[in-house]
Amino acid sequence: MTQHGPGRDGFEDVAEAEIAERQRLSVVWIIPLVALLVGAFVAWRVLSARGPEITISFKSAEGLEAGKTKVKYKDVEVGLIEDVSLEKDLSGVVCRARMVAGAENYLRSDTRFWIVKPRVAGGQVSGLGTLLSGAYVGMDPVVSGKREHSFIGLEIPPIVTLHEAGRYFVLHSTRAGSIDVGTPVFFRKISVGQVVSSELDATDDFVTTRIFVRAPFDARVHTDSRFWNASGFNATVSPDGVTIDTESVISILVGGIAFEARDGSGAPLAEPETVFTLFESREAADRPNYTRTVAFLVQFDQSVRGLNVGAPVEFRGIEIGEVTSVKLEFDPKRVRFRVPVTIEIEPERIAGMPLAERRDHAALDRLVAGGLRAQLKSGNLLTGQLVIALDMHKDAPPAKVLWSGAMPELPTLPTPLEEITASLTQLVERLSKVPVEKIGSDLSASLAALRVTLVKSEGLGPALTNTLQQAERTLASTDALIGPDSSVNSELRRALLELSEAARALGLAAEQFQTQPSSVIFGKEGNQ
C-alpha cells in the first residue's frame, strides 16, 4: 500500500483513517471452541450413558426389532436391542443389547431375560400393553453372583421375579398330574402362589415341584401343612360312592395345588425350600398320616375282580390299611395259580394293637388261632369294588400264619358270595348223584308192562260196545219217561199244582188259627 502514496490522483483532501490497536486473536474462535465443548460434552454423556454390551440368545426373535426393542425392568428402560442376528447353526437368534450405564451390576449369571408379549397362560393374561407398544425384553436383575455378558433368554416369562417377597417350597409326588409351570397354588381357595418348576428327580423316583408362595401367605405354610393336587375336579369312586371335589374353576382348567395347615397345631413356620409330600387328592392329604405300616400277604384262590391297589383293608368295617399290590402267580410245582395280595396295615389306627412289632409272632399266632381271617367282601355293589375284610371267625376251620415268606401270610376265608356259590355247587353235585338213568330204565319197563296189559284188554272191546248200546237205549227210554211231553211229566206237574193249592189252604187255616183260635171249637164267627 505504501507505493500508493498520498497526494496521488487528487486525493489530497481525503480524510486520514485512524489506526487502533490490533487484536491478537479473533473472538470468533470461541464459536468452534463452544461447538467442540458442547459436542464433546454430548459425546461424553452418550458414551458414559452407554452401559455394557450383552448378548441374549432366544429360540425365536418374534417381536424383536433391532434398534427399537427395549430391555426393561419394572417398565424402566435398561437397554436397547441393537442387533438381531441368526445363530451360526441356525438354531436360534442372538440379540446384541446395549445396556444403560450401571447395568453391569445387575448382569450376573442368574440374571434372566425373556420376551414380553401378550400371553394367556396359567389362567391369567399378561403383556397386554405390548399389543400397542410392541414386544420388549423383560429382565430380572440379580445383584450377586458372577458377572456375565452372554445370556440365554427364557422362552416363557419367569413366574416369580427374584425380588418378589415370599418363599419357595419343594413338593415331592409320584406323578406330575396336570401340574405345570404357572399352575396356581391355593390356600383356602385363594390363589396365593404358583408352580415355578416341575421336573423329574435325578433318581426318577418322584416328581419335584417347586412352588412359590407369595408373602404374606407364605406364613401359612407350617411344617405340618399338607399339600395336595387340586387339579381339575377330583372324582373319586370309592366304596362310599362318587365324590367330586374342585378347588376353583381355574383349577379345573389349568390344574392347581392346594394346601392347608392342620387345625390347631402349634407347628412352627416352614423354612424356605422345605420339602413336603404332594398328595394325590384332598382325601389322601386329609387321611391321618401313619408312619408305621405292617405288610401282610393274603392269598385268594378265587377271582379278585374289583380288587384294586389302594382298596381299603377293613376290620369290622373300619379301615385299617390298604392293598398295595395284586399279582397273579403260577406255581409250576403244584400247577396252580395263586393271587397273592399284599396289604399294608397301619397298626397305629388300632388303639392298643399288639401288632406294633412286625415280627411279634406269638400275638399274631394267637389272633389267627382265635379266628382272625381275611376275606374278600364287596365294598360297593354298584361298582363291584372289593375290599379286604379282616374279622374274627370263631367257627372258621383252623389255620395258621405262614411265616416262611418275606411277610407273614394271613389265612383267608371264602367270601360270603363264594360260600353261596359253593353251596350251589354242592347242590348241583347232589343233583348229579340222582340215578337219572336207572329211573329212566325203570320207567321204560313199567311202560312195557302197561303196554302188555293194554294188548290183553283189547278183547273187551265188542262187549263194551254192546254195553254202551244198551246204556244208550236205557237212557232213551228214560228220556221218553221223564221228557217234557211225557205223561209222567204232566201228571207230575198237576200233582205239584195241587200240592201248592193244598199248601195255600193250609196256610189260610193256620192264619185262621192264629187270629181266632176259638174257631177250632166254635167254628167261624161269620158263620155264627
Next chain:
Amino acid sequence: MSRQEQTALEASCASCHDCGLLTRVPRGGAHGMHCPRCGAALHLRKPRSLERTWALVIAAAICYLPANLFPVMTVTSFGKAQSDTIMSGVIYFVSHGDWPLAVVIFTASVFVPLMKLAILTFLLISVQLRSSWRPVERTRMYRLTEVIGRWSMVDIYVITILVALVRLGNLATIEAAPGAVFFGAVVVITIFAAESFDPRIIWDRSATGS
C-alpha cells in the same frame, strides 16, 4: 489488467459500509480505521475474513457429526416411541417408495450443508494457497453457497411445525430430539461462515499471483 479493473484497494481507498463515504487509506495501516463522517469501522476487506471463516467452518463441521448421528425427531404413537435421525428418515421414505420426499430431505438436510462446508473449505484452502485458479468459478461457487444456505433450514421448520401441531396425547406426539439442535447450529453457523468470507480475497490473491 486493464485500467478499468482498478479496485478500491489498488487506489488506496476505502468506502464506508454505513454512509458510503469514500476515504483514503492512510499510509502504513489498513486496520482499525474509522469513517471520519459517521464513525463506522472501515475495512478494505472484511476484517480477519479467513480466520473467522475457518473458525465457523470448523465449528459447523464439529456440529455436523452429532446432527447426523443423533435423532432429530421422536415420534411417539400409541405408546410406541420411534426416534429418527436424518438418514434414517431418508431411508424410511426410500423404503416406502416416497422418492421425491426422500430426495428433498436428502438434498436439503444432508447434501446442501455438506456441500456448503466443502465449498467453503475449498475456497479457504485455495485462498490460503494464493491460488489464481479460475476466480470467476470460485466466486460463483461462493454465491451459490450464500444463496442455497438458508434452504437447509427447511428441515428445522418441518420439525418445528410438526412438534407444534402433532400434540394428540397418547395417540401421537412428536418431539424434537438433540440432533435437531445440532443440525440447526450447522445451518446457522455455515450461513455466518459464508457471510464472513470475503470473496474479494479470491480476486486479490489471483491478482497478486498473476
